[in-house]
Amino acid sequence: MKRLGLTRGRRAALPLGLLVAAVLLAVAGVNPVRSQNPLLVAPAASGKVSTTNLYSSVWDQAPSVDVTLSMQNVTNPMGGGEVATVRARALHDGKRLYILLEWGDSTRDLTLGLTQYGDAAAVEFPRTPGKTVPSFCMGDVAPDRGVNIWQWRAVWQEDIATKQASASIQALHPDMQVDLYPFRNDPVYMTARDVNNLVSIPARTTPIDNLVANQFGTLTDAPQQDVHGLGEWRDGRWRVLLYRDMTQPAGMPSLSPGTTTNVALAVWDGARGNRDGMKSVSSFLDLQIAARTAGGGGLHWGAGQTLALLIGMFGAATVGLFVLIYAVVRPPER
Amino acid sequence: MADVFNWQLGRKMRYRFPEAHPEWQFAAVFNINRCIACQTCSMACKSTWTFSEGQEYMWWNNVETKPYGGYPHQWDVHLLQMLEQVNPGGQTWDAANKDAKTAPYGTYQGMTIFEAAAKQNAGQEALGYLPKDEDWTAPNLYEDTARNGTGDLRRPKPVSLPEHETWFFYLQRICNHCTYPACLAACPRNAIYKRHEDGIVLIDQSRCRGYRKCAEECPYKKPMFRTTTRVSEKCIACYPRIEGADPLSDGVPMETRCMSACVGKIRLQGLARLNSDGTWAEDRSNPLYFLVHVERVALPLYPQFGTGPNVYYIPPRWVPRPYLRQMFGPGVDDAIARYELPSRELTAVLQLFRATRTVIFRYEIQEGPKVRDVTVGGKTWSLYNDTVVGFDKRGREAVRITVMEPFYERPSDRYINSV
Ligand code: SF4
Numbered sequence: 231m232k233r234l235g236l237t238r239g240r241r242a243a244l245p246l247g248l249l250v251a252a253v254l255l256a257v258a259g260v261n262p263v264r265s266q267n268p269l270l271v272a273p274a275a276s277g278k279v280s281t282t283n284l285y286s287s288v289w290d291q292a293p294s295v296d297v298t299l300s301m302q303n304v305t306n307p308m309g310g311g312e313v314a315t316v317r318a319r320a321l322h323d324g325k326r327l328y329i330l331l332e333w334g335d336s337t338r339d340l341t342l343g344l345t346q347y348g349d350a351a352a353v354e355f356p357r358t359p360g361k362t363v364p365s366f367c368m369g370d371v372a373p374d375r376g377v378n379i380w381q382w383r384a385v386w387q388e389d390i391a392t393k394q395a396s397a398s399i400q401a402l403h404p405d406m407q408v409d410l411y412p413f414r415n416d417p418v419y420m421t422a423r424d425v426n427n428l429v430s431i432p433a434r435t436t437p438i439d440n441l442v443a444n445q446f447g448t449l450t451d452a453p454q455q456d457v458h459g460l461g462e463w464r465d466g467r468w469r470v471l472l473y474r475d476m477t478q479p480a481g482m483p484s485l486s487p488g489t490t491t492n493v494a495l496a497v498w499d500g501a502r503g504n505r506d507g508m509k510s511v512s513s514f515l516d517l518q519i520a521a522r523t524a525g526g527g528g529l530h531w532g533a534g535q536t537l538a539l540l541i542g543m544f545g546a547a548t549v550g551l552f553v554l555i556y557a558v559v560r561p562p563e564r
Numbered sequence: 565m566a567d568v569f570n571w572q573l574g575r576k577m578r579y580r581f582p583e584a585h586p587e588w589q590f591a592a593v594f595n596i597n598r599c600i601a602c603q604t605c606s607m608a609c610k611s612t613w614t615f616s617e618g619q620e621y622m623w624w625n626n627v628e629t630k631p632y633g634g635y636p637h638q639w640d641v642h643l644l645q646m647l648e649q650v651n652p653g654g655q656t657w658d659a660a661n662k663d664a665k666t667a668p669y670g671t672y673q674g675m676t677i678f679e680a681a682a683k684q685n686a687g688q689e690a691l692g693y694l695p696k697d698e699d700w701t702a703p704n705l706y707e708d709t710a711r712n713g714t715g716d717l718r719r720p721k722p723v724s725l726p727e728h729e730t731w732f733f734y735l736q737r738i739c740n741h742c743t744y745p746a747c748l749a750a751c752p753r754n755a756i757y758k759r760h761e762d763g764i765v766l767i768d769q770s771r772c773r774g775y776r777k778c779a780e781e782c783p784y785k786k787p788m789f790r791t792t793t794r795v796s797e798k799c800i801a802c803y804p805r806i807e808g809a810d811p812l813s814d815g816v817p818m819e820t821r822c823m824s825a826c827v828g829k830i831r832l833q834g835l836a837r838l839n840s841d842g843t844w845a846e847d848r849s850n851p852l853y854f855l856v857h858v859e860r861v862a863l864p865l866y867p868q869f870g871t872g873p874n875v876y877y878i879p880p881r882w883v884p885r886p887y888l889r890q891m892f893g894p895g896v897d898d899a900i901a902r903y904e905l906p907s908r909e910l911t912a913v914l915q916l917f918r919a920t921r922t923v924i925f926r927y928e929i930q931e932g933p934k935v936r937d938v939t940v941g942g943k944t945w946s947l948y949n950d951t952v953v954g955f956d957k958r959g960r961e962a963v964r965i966t967v968m969e970p971f972y973e974r975p976s977d978r979y980i981n982s983v
């Protein structure tokens with residue numbers, strides 16, 4: 231039987247062919263990996279994006295994508311999957327990126343009791359946009375393959391609304407007997423708060439935690455808590471806005487109009503015991519921060535552009551294919 | 565996932581992380597036979613660590629009344645039942661398959677909570693459940709609330725269980741600072757760690773995000789969620805005292821609050837030096853080593869769960885053996901036999917319980933005269949008034965105590981009014 235294999239000549243031609251094909255495809259603006267992902271486009275908003283009115287008509291400019299979610303079943307604790315889809319929209323104003331999420335949830339879970347959990351939602355980005363696409367499962371170990379996560383929590387939203395950040399057990403169960411609370415305001419006895427744990431801070435200014443991770447189990451507060459937003463529950467649906475400046479310090483993902491990155495989404499339903507990995511989660515979508523046009527009116531993509539792109543892609547792929555065929559079928563040199 | 569060796573089970577078992585044992589392990593012996601349920605230990609802990617808002621229900625140390633009580637209610641029978649459901653009829657021991665060092669109680673043939681979780685495949689590291697709010701009412705149920713059933717949370721159901729007519733005992737519980745902590749394995753954020761210097765298991769208060777997986781998967785239900793800081797807390801083994809950092813400690817390890825407050829003198833706590841496979845290094849004159857490994861009168865609580873708990877109990881003599889074997893494993897019968905007719909050395913070492921709050925690293929016995937012979941169950945047993953001397957970590961004498969309580973008789977003619 232003839233041994234399958236490539237001669238030296240073919241071995242040299244194969245990578246060359248792949249390279250040519252890849253370069254041409256890249257020149258044509260097509261990323262073969264990313265083309266599998268659903269695309270979320272963040273047009274440049276015309277007009278101000280309201281950070282208080284989640285139902286503002288400015289969002290009519292943003293195309294919505296219904297993203298399918300599934301149970302997290304990669305690592306313990308596994309769970310979630312109860313929320314089947316989340317509707318995502320994105321906008322930018324040249325300075326900030328805004329993401330609006332919407333999903334159905336018949337209960338509004340705002341309390342952290344001993345066995346009560348809050349609703350939550352999160353968006354996840356690669357920490358080095360455009361350079362690497364880490365695992366959507368909390369990123370990879372390599373420093374440049376981490377992820378940045380913005381997590382909105384209904385409980386934090388409620389803390390801000392009620393201007394208080396704690397429920398004692400006695401508040402949850404008013405019938406219980408408590409004699410006294412000595413040293414009530416001494417921070418030493420509020421340990422997690424005293425060591426500045428992000429989840430324990432009493433006077434919250436944003437309902438969104440800014441976090442980083444490099445694989446499961448490594449989620450950590452980012453140095454800067456600069457993600458803002460708002461969540462509102464109406465008629466059995468949560469609508470949550472998350473936004474942040476696109477220009478970021480080193481180590482955090484900076485974005486700008488005309489660039490593309492990835493975003494993955496997650497939703498927690500507190501009433502179902504969802505927390506941590508027990509969540510409904512998507513894989514990465516492509517997120518395109520549309521270039522700002524002269525008129526500031528967002529990206530205009532017409533039939534002409536589509537035709538040009540298709541012709542470009544076809545031409546590039548054909549050249550690459552020929553080089554590949556040459557590498558594989560050329561008779562071996564003896 | 566790793567295969568780790570658990571000497572309490574006499575075999576390897578599955579655990580999330582590979583073995584990496586501390587140099588010393590925090591450990592204690594509780595003599596159930598002596599406890600009077602005064603709850604001084606519980607108050608000592610509460611008044612030190614858990615008196616603030618959000619900690620109202622936290623009793624890092626609790627004393628519950630068995631067989632019906634438990635804090636949280638039914639924590640142990642609930643988990644035993646879950647284990648039984650995953651592996652029906654399988655929780656048995658091969659008590660004959662023994663080795664003094666690596667399988668002192670025999671070999672466990674059933675499933676640990678880690679193995680049961682893997683079989684169940686429900687996304688947990690360890691089989692477990694999260695107690696309900698009402699499970700945390702009435703810390704000493706059936707002792708402090710013996711009857712009444714109004715449905716009121718303060719007088720919780722079930723109330724139709726029989727009262728303790730024939731036997732009961734008190735079970736003193738703190739975190740076991742386990743060798744293979746289920747809380748640590750359960751934490752998705754890796755916020756729980758076991759210290760290299762003393763094996764104490766802590767929840768990093770700056771990393772915890774309040775997921776309560778530790779509270780769900782710790783079989784002993786010792787991590788507790790604090791609603792005011794939104795993170796979980798647990799017994800910290802009074803680590804400043806263990807470090808000798810407490811101003812009272814004189815720079816050497818000092819027993820914890822709940823230990824040193826014990827009125828019934830049931831507790832002795834210390835540090836055991838470990839081998840690299842997690843077994844206890846030979847340390848013949850360490851009182852804990854003597855009680856756990858030489859005399860084997862003190863046994864781990866529910867060793868079958870597989871976490872390698874480090875609080876060891878001298879089982880109560882009067883309790884039906886099948887109940888005790890389920891709770892402490894197959895070592896129960898030997899342990900009780902050795903405790904009922906203690907050896908001369910054990911009689912002396914038992915005097916060290918609560919004789920000092922300094923952790924005793926070594927003891928010496930100075931032989932004293934025979935006091936009397938007694939006949940117990942047809943056997944002759946001799947009592948000697950030996951003196952036991954305990955030494956601290958630096959080898960300084962910390963305590964000296966005799967088996968017989970010093971006894972002085974006042975001449976009656978001189979103190980007519982008895983004052
Ligand atoms: S202080 Fe000692 S005797 Fe009293 S309840 Fe606690 S363990 Fe028992």
Ligand code: SF4
Pocket residue numbers: 738739740741742744745746747748765781782783784785786787798871
């Ligand atoms: S008793 Fe529970 S909380 Fe304590 S170390 Fe063991 S598993 Fe963790």
Ligand code: SF4
Pocket residue numbers: 608609610613624625738739798799800801802820821822823
């Ligand atoms: S060791 Fe310390 S923290 Fe733990 S239960 Fe005892 S007193 Fe409380």
